[in-house]
Amino acid sequence: xxxxxxxxxxxxDHASPLADLGGVDTGGQNVYVAQLCRFLAGQGYAIxxxxxxxxxxxxxxxxxxxxxxxxxxxxxxxxxxxxxxLLPFMREFRENMMAFMRQENRNYELIHAHFFMSALVAxxxxxxxxxxxTVTFHALGAIRQIHQGSSDKFPCDRIxxxxxxxxxxxxxxxxxxxxxxxxxxxxxxxACKICIIPCGFSNQEFYPVEKHxxxxxxxxxxxEPIVLQLxxxxxxxxxxxxxxxxxxxxxxxxxxxxxxxGGESEYPDPQSSxxxxxxxxxxxxHDVLDHIHFAxxxxxxxxxxxxxxxxxxxxxxxxxxxxxxxxxAMACGTPVIGANVxxxxxxxxDGETGALVTPDDPDELADKVNELIFDKDRLQxxxxxxxxxxxxxxxxxxxxxxxxxxYENIMDQKLMQAG
Numbered sequence: 001x002x003x004x005x006x007x008x009x010x011x012x013d014h015a016s017p018l019a020d021l022g023g024v025d026t027g028g029q030n031v032y033v034a035q036l037c038r039f040l041a042g043q044g045y046a047i048x049x050x051x052x053x054x055x056x057x058x059x060x061x062x063x064x065x066x067x068x069x070x071x072x073x074x075x076x077x078x079x080x081x082x083x084x085x086l087l088p089f090m091r092e093f094r095e096n097m098m099a100f101m102r103q104e105n106r107n108y109e110l111i112h113a114h115f116f117m118s119a120l121v122a123x124x125x126x127x128x129x130x131x132x133x134t135v136t137f138h139a140l141g142a143i144r145q146i147h148q149g150s151s152d153k154f155p156c157d158r159i160x161x162x163x164x165x166x167x168x169x170x171x172x173x174x175x176x177x178x179x180x181x182x183x184x185x186x187x188x189x190x191a192c193k194i195c196i197i198p199c200g201f202s203n204q205e206f207y208p209v210e211k212h213x214x215x216x217x218x219x220x221x222x223x224e225p226i227v228l229q230l231x232x233x234x235x236x237x238x239x240x241x242x243x244x245x246x247x248x249x250x251x252x253x254x255x256x257x258x259x260x261x262g263g264e265s266e267y268p269d270p271q272s273s274x275x276x277x278x279x280x281x282x283x284x285x286h287d288v289l290d291h292i293h294f295a296x297x298x299x300x301x302x303x304x305x306x307x308x309x310x311x312x313x314x315x316x317x318x319x320x321x322x323x324x325x326x327x328x329a330m331a332c333g334t335p336v337i338g339a340n341v342x343x344x345x346x347x348x349x350d351g352e353t354g355a356l357v358t359p360d361d362p363d364e365l366a367d368k369v370n371e372l373i374f375d376k377d378r379l380q381x382x383x384x385x386x387x388x389x390x391x392x393x394x395x396x397x398x399x400x401x402x403x404x405x406x407y408e409n410i411m412d413q414k415l416m417q418a419g
């Protein structure tokens with residue numbers, strides 16, 4: 001086996017592994033960079049992860065894990081700022097990151113950028129210092145524009161920046177075949193530059209817990225059919241679609257409980273969350289508040305109990321670059337009903353580990369929930385298939401090994417060019 005690269009940098013401008021999850025700007029990317037760092041460090045990499053300094057009480061350098069430091073970079077005000085407003089601070093981010101590198105006499109062999117603004121920083125450093133970089137975008141502006149239109153608050157030059165940094169990158173990591181196709185179609189990225197590597201899950205964090213035990217721990221009804229929705233509380237996640245599906249089931253005389261996990265705080269507060277307030281209003285308008293349990297934000301160590309307590313996990317976003325929550329649900333033996341989009345249609349196998357449905361179609365979703373949730377034998381079979389699939393294809397160990405191969409290929413190419 002080739003020697004591992006000794007020192008690499010991650011840049012994750014707005015998504016720190018130290019952040020609390022479940023907020024508007026904290027979710028899958030935070031989990032991705034945290035777990036990938038953890039498992040790459042286990043392979044012998046030394047990683048410095050650079051992220052924007054948004055909390056004055058946080059030390060600049062945090063020795064987070066063996067082989068992993070989190071370095072907070074001054075870029076704009078040291079306070080939480082929506083990611084849509086961060087682009088003007090990226091030049092400052094790059095200058096302060098390079099100043100830290102000079103201060104520590106650190107010259108990385110490779111940079112892995114996460115999100116387009118991080119890639120902009122990496123591209124500038126490549127041009128100045130010659131350090132190669134790879135990028136995982138996690139989301140693409142062109143796709144966001146298609147689905148969000150005028151509600152997209154990112155600067156209009158995002159898409160042009162993404163094109164430029166993708167073409168300058170040494171490799172682009174797509175999270176699923178749809179992501180690769182979008183990079184080629186909307187950005188003109190050559191297929192030879194793109195590697196498909198999915199997100200992952202940790203089988204030390206997520207594994208089946210006996211259903212009655214999980215429900216007892218969470219104080220949920222032992223016999224009630226339960227649908228789980230878990231993730232960030234933002235409109236594009238389509239949680240309103242799930243609420244309306246529960247209303248359809250109620251209208252047809254089917255009693256199903258919807259548990260919604262996520263939000264800005266441990267205890268759900270519609271006053272502080274516009275999306276939570278909107279969901280409450282929709283539930284009230286459809287007379288299903290008594291069929292819904294808003295659980296609030298939960299720690300990572302609690303999530304396996306929620307996944308295991310549910311009969312079905314539902315996620316129906318308008319679009320989804322990948323989606324880590326379906327993997328976590330399947331790892332706990334819970335079938336997934338997901339929107340037939342992006343990474344979900346890659347990780348969920350229709351009829352094998354759950355089902356795929358049209359996004360924003362509560363009638364179709366209600367029919368699919370009704371078809372599955374009362375068929376215990378079928379749920380058990382789907383759940384077992386789900387466990388086998390994620391452990392075969394989607395562990396972070398597998399993901400880290402594939403990413404490591406990308407790094408090695410980049411470095412081999414650099415050596416050949418130098419020679």
